Amino acid sequence: MKVYKTPISIMGFTCPNIDGTVAKGGCVYCENESFSPNLSKEHKAFKLNPHLSENPHLDKQLLQLESQYERYKKRLAKKFGAKKFIVYFQSFSNTYAPFSTLKALYERAFNLPDAIGISIGTRSDCMSDEILEFLRSKKEQGKEVWIEYGVQSAFDETLRAINRGHDFANTALWIKKTKNAGLNTCVHLIFGLPNETQQMMLQSVQSVIDLHVDAIKFHSLYITKHTKLARDFKDGFFVPMSEELYLDTLIKAIKMLPPNIILQRITAGVQDDTLLSPQWCYDSHRQKNRAKEALKKAGLEY
Numbered sequence: 001m002k003v004y005k006t007p008i009s010i011m012g013f014t015c016p017n018i019d020g021t022v023a024k025g026g027c028v029y030c031e032n033e034s035f036s037p038n039l040s041k042e043h044k045a046f047k048l049n050p051h052l053s054e055n056p057h058l059d060k061q062l063l064q065l066e067s068q069y070e071r072y073k074k075r076l077a078k079k080f081g082a083k084k085f086i087v088y089f090q091s092f093s094n095t096y097a098p099f100s101t102l103k104a105l106y107e108r109a110f111n112l113p114d115a116i117g118i119s120i121g122t123r124s125d126c127m128s129d130e131i132l133e134f135l136r137s138k139k140e141q142g143k144e145v146w147i148e149y150g151v152q153s154a155f156d157e158t159l160r161a162i163n164r165g166h167d168f169a170n171t172a173l174w175i176k177k178t179k180n181a182g183l184n185t186c187v188h189l190i191f192g193l194p195n196e197t198q199q200m201m202l203q204s205v206q207s208v209i210d211l212h213v214d215a216i217k218f219h220s221l222y223i224t225k226h227t228k229l230a231r232d233f234k235d236g237f238f239v240p241m242s243e244e245l246y247l248d249t250l251i252k253a254i255k256m257l258p259p260n261i262i263l264q265r266i267t268a269g270v271q272d273d274t275l276l277s278p279q280w281c282y283d284s285h286r287q288k289n290r291a292k293e294a295l296k297k298a299g300l301e302y
Contacts, residue, residue, distance in 0.1 A: 006072035015093035022165035117144025154207035192221035192241030217265035222281040
């Protein structure tokens with residue numbers, strides 16, 4: 001039976017790289033508002049962090065979770081005949097909040113009709129042993145639990161250049177802790193980051209393979225308005241990756257993956273007027289079809 005993810009965007013979630021705790025302004029490619037299209041301006045004004053003593057909007061967040069889940073559940077059931085689902089906390093860092101808030105949201109998600117588990121998108125510097133222990137207990141009860149870490153690159157010089165706010169050692173530490181807790185890990189890597197060669201991108205792939213992750217998502221770097229990267233692009237300091245180089249890197253990366261690692265994603269883009277470059281990242285259907293064609297020629301199937 002196929003299981004489908006339902007993407008969820010909950011009001012208040014942000015990250016320590018946006019609120020100034022570890023850095024200011026977010027990553028250079030981050031257009032903060034664009035990551036949460038389901039949220040109103042009123043909701044975006046409320047910001048969570050792990051040190052809040054109370055959360056006056058928890059009831060609203062729980063309602064958001066339920067309503068978004070039902071909407072995507074119906075859509076996926078109608079389009080694909082889906083019957084079981086994983087609740088995917090997608091936007092921003094979904095462990096960056098008081099533990100009481102996280103526990104309430106995760107508990108509700110685990111108990112939604114036809115939900116078999118959850119997948120939590122976050123950063124390694126937003127994880128804690130308390131969160132892992134709670135999720136480990138759910139795994140032992142038979143729930144499906146995934147943690148999706150935005151790794152982006154294994155090179156510290158790249159992480160500094162994109163204003164990430166933590167190093168790769170921190171990522172490796174928490175991936176190991178997550179695996180030791182018996183939880184599934186999925187990592188996100190971005191190809192085309194500033195000053196990275198193809199050799200560096202492929203080394204990042206090997207670095208996460210060496211951490212024994214369970215799944216991987218590959219993203220192409222694209223530039224949107226209102227980001228630091230947009231200014232660098234307009235000033236001629238950054239040239240985005242070509243589609244040809246991306247596909248070549250993707251093929252080489254996939255050939256590196258051992259059979260036990262699940263390939264969850266091969267493309268990324270945005271289909272609206274915020275996209276500045278590259279234009280091949282605009283049409284997601286064309287982009288995916290082009291990627292599948294290239295993979296097929298290389299003897300791969302996705």
